[in-house]
Amino acid sequence: MAEKELQVREKQELQTDAEHTIPGVVFTPAVDIFESEEEITLLADMPGVPSDGVTIDLHNDELKVTGEVETQGSKNETYLLREYETGRFHCHFSVSDRIDQDRISASMKDGVLRLVLPKVEKAKPRKIEVKSE
């Protein structure tokens, strides 16, 4: 397999009609969402967000994920080059399947959030046998 080179992708600023209550730029993270029969997993790239900076809210089938970043560097540094901006991360999704809210688990590692949303028993697919007569 040929080695793939990573390309720079500009951080996507959150597009919203609502006004922010806190000043600063808000970005939408790059995410992977996949599901298996048992659960839906969401991976989000949120560099600079410590594990206690993540808020997850699931309400009325709408999932909201917010990540508060730690400031990079101290106040007395002056910038010589600035190719990326830092700011909070926010994304929201609608979740169609029934999620077992009590068993939602989230972990943060190297700036990547892994959110596991287990499906409730009822929502798991049922195989329907087709009988031949």
Added chain:
Amino acid sequence: MAVIRWKPGFFGWHRDPFAEMHRLRREMDRIWDTSTRGIVSTVGVFPALNVSEDEDNLYVRAELPGVVPEEIEITTKENNLIIKGERKIATEGERVSYHRREREAGSFRRIISLPTRVDTEGVTAACKNGVLTVTLPRAAELKPRKIEVGST
């Protein structure tokens, strides 16, 4: 913005009367800092870098979420800094189906020439929450030196 309760004290103020003004100024500076847009420029090479300096060091920062520190290789050569590495994304098994796939894996290699000479021996790098910080101490002869004026 923080809301601070005003408490009248013996002379009317518990606090320095100018403290509030200073605080407001700092707050304005902060808002100004975050709102000055358009200064962001990319050169099309991954990863995007932020370079800053203070009296003692240069700092080179990059956002590398999901890259394990073992996969990053940092080399300094004269006044060039090379950041090399690979971002790997593990496969999630055969039985999953994707709704979205925006995160990318791949290798990267970037070279940046530093604006000043650095002490290559003292360069350190740390990864925290997916943010890489390379700290490069300025070469000793370039550090600002305070010269005492003696009296005879």
